[in-house]
Amino acid sequence: MINNQKSIHELQLHTGVNVNRCYQCGKCTAGCQLADEMDFPPSMVMHMLQTKDEELLQQLLNSKTIWLCISCQNCIERCPMSIDIPHIMDYLREKSAGEHKINRQSRDIVAFHRAFLDSIKYTGRLYEIGLVAGYKARTFHLTQDVVLAPKMYAKGKLPLVPEMIKGTRNIKGIFRKTAP
Amino acid sequence: MSKIGVFICHCGENISATVDCERVAAEAGKMDGVEFATDYKYMCSDPGQTLIKNAIKEKGLTGVVVGACSPRMHEPTFRKACAEAGLNPYLCEMSNLREHCSWVHEKNEQTTEKAIDLVKMLVEKVKKNKPLNAIKVPITKKALVIGGGIAGIQAALDIANAGQQVIMVEKEPSIGGHMSQLSETFPTLDCSQCILTPRMVEVAQHPNITLYTYAELEHLDGFIGNFKATIRLKAKSVDYKLCTGCGACTTKCPNKKIPSEFNEGLGMRTAIYTPFPQAVPNKPVIDRANCTYYQKGKCKVCEKVCPTGAIQYDLPDQFITEDIGAVVIATGFNVLKTDFFPEYGYGKYADVLTGLQFERLASASGPTLGEIRRPSDGKVPKKIVFIACSGSRDPAKGIPYCSKICCMYTAKHAMLYQHKVHDGESYVFYMDIRAGGKNYEEFVRRAIEDDGVNYIRGRVARIYEKDGKYIVKGADTLLGSKPVEIEADMVVLATAGVSNPGAEELAQKMHVSYDAYKFFAEAHPKLKPVETNTAGIFLCGACQAPKDIPETVGMASGAAAKVIGLFSNNELTREPLIAVVNRSAPPVFSTCVGCFMCQTACPYNAIEREEIKGRDGSVIKTVAKVNPGLCQGCGTCVAFCRSKAIDIQGFSNEQMFAEVMALMNE
Amino acid sequence: MSEQIINSPCGVKGTIGFYPGCSLKGSSSEYAQSVLAVAKAFDIELQEIQDWNCCGSTAAHNLNKELALSLSARILALSEKQGLTEVVVPCAACYNRLTVTQHELNNDAALKQRVCDIIDMPIKGNLQILNVMQMIDKYVADRLEEKVTTPFGHKVACYYGCLLVRPHNILQFDRLEDPQSMDILMKRSGAEPIEWGFKTECCGAGFSVSRTDVVAKLSGNIVKDAADRGAEAIIVACPMCQSNLDMRRPQINEYLKQKIDIPVIYITQAIGLAVGLSPKEVGLQKHFVPAQFA
Ligand SMILES: Cc1cc2nc3c(=O)[nH]c(=O)nc-3n(C[C@H](O)[C@H](O)[C@H](O)COP(=O)(O)OP(=O)(O)OC[C@H]3O[C@@H](n4cnc5c(N)ncnc54)[C@H](O)[C@@H]3O)c2cc1C
Ligand code: SF4
Ligand code: SF4
Ligand code: SF4
Ligand code: SF4
Numbered sequence A: 001m002i003n004n005q006k007s008i009h010e011l012q013l014h015t016g017v018n019v020n021r022c023y024q025c026g027k028c029t030a031g032c033q034l035a036d037e038m039d040f041p042p043s044m045v046m047h048m049l050q051t052k053d054e055e056l057l058q059q060l061l062n063s064k065t066i067w068l069c070i071s072c073q074n075c076i077e078r079c080p081m082s083i084d085i086p087h088i089m090d091y092l093r094e095k096s097a098g099e100h101k102i103n104r105q106s107r108d109i110v111a112f113h114r115a116f117l118d119s120i121k122y123t124g125r126l127y128e129i130g131l132v133a134g135y136k137a138r139t140f141h142l143t144q145d146v147v148l149a150p151k152m153y154a155k156g157k158l159p160l161v162p163e164m165i166k167g168t169r170n171i172k173g174i175f176r177k178t179a180p
Numbered sequence B: 001m002s003k004i005g006v007f008i009c010h011c012g013e014n015i016s017a018t019v020d021c022e023r024v025a026a027e028a029g030k031m032d033g034v035e036f037a038t039d040y041k042y043m044c045s046d047p048g049q050t051l052i053k054n055a056i057k058e059k060g061l062t063g064v065v066v067g068a069c070s071p072r073m074h075e076p077t078f079r080k081a082c083a084e085a086g087l088n089p090y091l092c093e094m095s096n097l098r099e100h101c102s103w104v105h106e107k108n109e110q111t112t113e114k115a116i117d118l119v120k121m122l123v124e125k126v127k128k129n130k131p132l133n134a135i136k137v138p139i140t141k142k143a144l145v146i147g148g149g150i151a152g153i154q155a156a157l158d159i160a161n162a163g164q165q166v167i168m169v170e171k172e173p174s175i176g177g178h179m180s181q182l183s184e185t186f187p188t189l190d191c192s193q194c195i196l197t198p199r200m201v202e203v204a205q206h207p208n209i210t211l212y213t214y215a216e217l218e219h220l221d222g223f224i225g226n227f228k229a230t231i232r233l234k235a236k237s238v239d240y241k242l243c244t245g246c247g248a249c250t251t252k253c254p255n256k257k258i259p260s261e262f263n264e265g266l267g268m269r270t271a272i273y274t275p276f277p278q279a280v281p282n283k284p285v286i287d288r289a290n291c292t293y294y295q296k297g298k299c300k301v302c303e304k305v306c307p308t309g310a311i312q313y314d315l316p317d318q319f320i321t322e323d324i325g326a327v328v329i330a331t332g333f334n335v336l337k338t339d340f341f342p343e344y345g346y347g348k349y350a351d352v353l354t355g356l357q358f359e360r361l362a363s364a365s366g367p368t369l370g371e372i373r374r375p376s377d378g379k380v381p382k383k384i385v386f387i388a389c390s391g392s393r394d395p396a397k398g399i400p401y402c403s404k405i406c407c408m409y410t411a412k413h414a415m416l417y418q419h420k421v422h423d424g425e426s427y428v429f430y431m432d433i434r435a436g437g438k439n440y441e442e443f444v445r446r447a448i449e450d451d452g453v454n455y456i457r458g459r460v461a462r463i464y465e466k467d468g469k470y471i472v473k474g475a476d477t478l479l480g481s482k483p484v485e486i487e488a489d490m491v492v493l494a495t496a497g498v499s500n501p502g503a504e505e506l507a508q509k510m511h512v513s514y515d516a517y518k519f520f521a522e523a524h525p526k527l528k529p530v531e532t533n534t535a536g537i538f539l540c541g542a543c544q545a546p547k548d549i550p551e552t553v554g555m556a557s558g559a560a561a562k563v564i565g566l567f568s569n570n571e572l573t574r575e576p577l578i579a580v581v582n583r584s585a586p587p588v589f590s591t592c593v594g595c596f597m598c599q600t601a602c603p604y605n606a607i608e609r610e611e612i613k614g615r616d617g618s619v620i621k622t623v624a625k626v627n628p629g630l631c632q633g634c635g636t637c638v639a640f641c642r643s644k645a646i647d648i649q650g651f652s653n654e655q656m657f658a659e660v661m662a663l664m665n666e
Numbered sequence C: 001m002s003e004q005i006i007n008s009p010c011g012v013k014g015t016i017g018f019y020p021g022c023s024l025k026g027s028s029s030e031y032a033q034s035v036l037a038v039a040k041a042f043d044i045e046l047q048e049i050q051d052w053n054c055c056g057s058t059a060a061h062n063l064n065k066e067l068a069l070s071l072s073a074r075i076l077a078l079s080e081k082q083g084l085t086e087v088v089v090p091c092a093a094c095y096n097r098l099t100v101t102q103h104e105l106n107n108d109a110a111l112k113q114r115v116c117d118i119i120d121m122p123i124k125g126n127l128q129i130l131n132v133m134q135m136i137d138k139y140v141a142d143r144l145e146e147k148v149t150t151p152f153g154h155k156v157a158c159y160y161g162c163l164l165v166r167p168h169n170i171l172q173f174d175r176l177e178d179p180q181s182m183d184i185l186m187k188r189s190g191a192e193p194i195e196w197g198f199k200t201e202c203c204g205a206g207f208s209v210s211r212t213d214v215v216a217k218l219s220g221n222i223v224k225d226a227a228d229r230g231a232e233a234i235i236v237a238c239p240m241c242q243s244n245l246d247m248r249r250p251q252i253n254e255y256l257k258q259k260i261d262i263p264v265i266y267i268t269q270a271i272g273l274a275v276g277l278s279p280k281e282v283g284l285q286k287h288f289v290p291a292q293f294a
Helices: A005-015 A027-031 A042-050 A054-061 A074-078 A085-098 A104-123 A128-139 A148-154 A168-178 B021-029 B046-059 B071-084 B098-102 B109-128 B150-161 B177-181 B192-205 B248-252 B292-296 B301-305 B355-362 B406-420 B440-449 B503-510 B549-567 B597-601 B636-640 B653-664 C029-041 C057-063 C065-081 C092-106 C109-119 C132-139 C143-147 C181-188 C212-228 C239-246 C249-256 C267-274
Strands: B004-009 B034-040 B063-068 B092-096 B135-138 B142-146 B165-169 B209-212 B215-223 B226-233 B318-324 B326-329 B333-335 B352-354 B383-390 B425-430 B454-457 B462-466 B469-476 B482-488 B490-495 B497-499 B537-539 B571-574 B579-581 B607-613 B619-626 B646-648 C016-018 C046-048 C086-088 C128-130 C155-158 C233-236 C264-266
Touching: A005 A054, A005 A085, A027 A042, A027 A074, A027 B469, A027 B482, A042 A054, A042 A085, A054 A085, A074 A085, A085 C057, A104 A128, A104 A168, A104 C057, A168 C065, A168 C109, B004 B021, B004 B046, B004 B109, B021 B034, B021 B063, B021 B109, B034 B046, B046 B063, B046 B071, B063 B071, B063 B109, B071 B092, B092 B098, B092 B109, B098 B109, B109 B653, B142 B150, B142 B318, B150 B165, B150 B177, B150 B192, B150 B209, B150 B326, B150 B549, B165 B215, B165 B226, B177 B192, B177 B355, B192 B209, B215 B503, B226 B326, B248 B301, B326 B503, B326 B549, B352 B355, B355 B406, B355 B490, B383 B406, B383 B469, B383 B482, B406 B425, B406 B440, B406 B490, B425 B469, B454 B469, B469 B490, B537 B549, B579 B619, B597 B607, B597 B636, B636 B646, C029 C046, C029 C132, C029 C264, C029 C267, C057 C065, C057 C092, C065 C092, C065 C109, C092 C109, C092 C128, C092 C239, C128 C132, C132 C181, C132 C267, C143 C181, C155 C181, C181 C267, C212 C233, C212 C239, C212 C249, C233 C239, C233 C267, C239 C249, C239 C264, C264 C267
Parallel strands: B004 B034, B004 B063, B063 B092, B142 B165, B142 B326, B165 B209, B326 B537, B352 B490, B383 B425, B383 B490, B425 B454, C016 C046, C016 C086, C086 C128, C155 C233, C233 C264
Antiparallel strands: B135 B571, B215 B226, B226 B318, B333 B497, B462 B469, B469 B482, B579 B646, B607 B619
């Protein structure tokens, strides 16, 4: 086991969470709606971090869990120790993406997030057709939801032309300045 | 001419590691008026004390300064040694070279210099010391026990059986406390009422015990051996001298839908009620807030049916004052209610209960006569979930501590359930099983191994109701944190033990300290577990922290032993370090001008007026006088006195100035 | 149940800002339509924030914290620039992001400075951010009952989702579990809110496209509980919840192996109907699962 005190220290620095405070009661997992889908349920994530084992940290960066957490905040609201798991998930996601360790099966989720951000980057607002097109281009799920779009259009739920805001330069600036 | 002896202690290495003790002794030897100075590794040890005693005798010392640890620790030790060698103990002073010097500074020249200064100050002070004699005060040999749970009962009986008088004050209409509500008790499963009731009766019948139920402490004055307690006797509306306890009134009272406190709201009682059939005293009180007559002016049914005419609606609260020598606080604890838990339904689910409510269900004297049935529909629950640590060990909910008793009573509850519902399934969600105690671990194992209780290690995230079932969502952390869902018919929360609502107010009335959770604080966590920080006031039972019956009883006997010990003396010696108003020869009599600023300033009401009379009995002068029994030596009066007539013995202005001047005359 | 909506701020009536957010301009246009219609019915003047941008939603928040804060911060800054002190944000996700962002910036001066530099605009950080329940409670309050002409006489399951109520210590809206504010408003509109178990359980949120299976399951559990308990409509206040529970109904029904046709409507639609607006005026025809109330 490779003990990586440094990574945990860094995590604490960024999230303000002292992983040792978690006493493994499992209440977070018990209330997490995605726990069943996760490869490592939230309380397990906490314990893996507690071991300071580098190998386990790598497994987390590579996990489905971090992309499945929807930041619903259920866990922290009920955690007796008020451990900010969603914040830890945010941190692990950013780290995983930054280190190109995104879990294979979770790439669709990330692709969707990226397509979403692309859309706002250029127009300032979300352009739903653009989003879906972008997502399909990234994932090759070309036929997904083909039945839905025409229906949405018919119900006046899908504008065909993107709304452009005036401050698109400002928005691009924001994207540039916050680029990792 | 003073002949002072200076004794410098190394305190092992506690002082000598940073202070050059030999040099301090050498420098002290050169100080004006010092006859003898030396240092030693452990001055408090037998040889150390002998060293002091011999020096006093051989050198004819007139004062002693010990440079060592805190006077709080060893002043009594050294003063006793001096007394044994024939020197008045108040001619011995301590200079704190440990807390005030060696522990807080680095090892260097200046640290040693400071130590020398500290010694010098005390040398100058002790030159001005006067021999003093301890004050003797008589002891009132009567104890006040507040709270009539098992803690108070045990303490009262022990004290009374030792031949001393006891006054017991219980705020409810009956004594018994929580133990009277319990069904069977771990770790032996003996019936709680069966072992408790005889003791309750013994309290009521004991010639040395005066029992006041439905009463509360209103006020407490005085000091160890000499307290004055004012007790409020709440109006019972029933004359106990006439009442025979026949129960006619309680059966006939039309107001029958008041949730019974004794049954934790699972049963109902009337407005005039005795809390339970075995109550002591077994006589009713009228709960005025719920009585139709008091609220609406009409009814008086109880008066009509009472064969002895005992009902008296106009009785007011009464106040009595008692002289007391010692107090035992035994006011117990409380448990959180289910409405404390948002995630478990804010108390809105009828079949989500507290452990105490479950006790009532399991108790033969309870609302279901001991059958486990759902309060909602009376059905026997086939699947039951117990949740340990409900609210305990939960900093997010403001309770970081472990309530200590719930692991055990939860095992007991699951066991009782299995004994009563043979085809039932029971689950316990727990975080750790804390079963430290004689036969405790074995008890829990029995629940798991013999009674087949399912223990799941994990906390429950939430409970919701669906189709008459309670969906309990937990996790099994021993199965890699697998979410678990149980459809239960009943859920029992082992809710945290907390302090009583009135604990803080009571503590303030008695000037005793309490902790962050409003439990009463013991004087020392290890060495003084039954004392409070106020001399003469003791504590026992769950008012100090949640604890089980064996521990409560042990503690109660401990507190009783302290009281009996105190009462074994006829008088009490107190430190003479109190204020005195000076006296001088006529025609002045005292520099006191009778302004009585001191009287207004004194927080302990210790200052009285004294008339100085001439031969013919005419009043010449009125001056202040200190009651040595009440004065605590705080010195507030000294600061207020404009004619410098009042001073603290042992800490006189003259002594204080001598200390300060010692530092100035470098 | 408290009849007062918990912790809703109160103040004087003035011009109130309006941040629709992207969904209300697209797939959830009926939400915008009904919010505006209800506001009009109660003489509440809403002023759209000029040149607003997307709050970044879950995507930004998941991939880049600073980007997420900056996108939301720009909206706060624009509102302040427009002289607004109060903004109504009907979308629960946007409401959550904006409130949390303002809170985080106010609690970290260095972060605030950094974000102001990124968006190139100053931020005071004293905006009142209201969700629709708070808007109605603050500006309509007791008048709601007076205005009800056609009581919404149906059993309803009020579904809050996660973003409206959490994190509780920051949003300070309603109570931690089993919230009440929607239930209270629906009761005042003549409906009968049911007690149920899924008020704040997550619907699958942003997984609508990327993990439709997850949405089918989570939303399925919600729809099923509401239906089992006899609700005739699910009331929501979030476009994401609405689209998951409504548009994903085929997948939900497939997951449940059961056909449930309980409609999912916005609280402003239900209130709109109750105060006499026509189904068309509140955009009821735009839902996938037909919403018709006799
Ligand atoms: C659900 C449950 C199950 C338990 N099961 C067991 C078990 O099986 N075995 C076991 O060993 N222990 C058990 N216990 C623990 C046991 O109840 C306690 O150890 C015991 O009751 C403590 O006794 P006490 O006298 O200190 O406090 P209490 O029982 O709380 O008694 C305090 C008394 O003081 C009175 N009082 C309070 N304030 C005032 C006041 N201001 N003035 C006057 N009177 C006042 C109260 O009315 C009460 O009569 C259980 C506890 C619970 C909650
Ligand atoms: S709820 Fe909190 S303390 Fe319990 S396992 Fe989860 S993170 Fe740890
Ligand atoms: S925030 Fe993430 S980990 Fe926590 S309960 Fe929600 S989905 Fe689970
Ligand atoms: S007077 Fe009060 S206590 Fe007596 S019977 Fe009537 S309600 Fe009951
Ligand atoms: S005694 Fe057991 S159940 Fe009670 S708080 Fe402590 S660990 Fe939890």
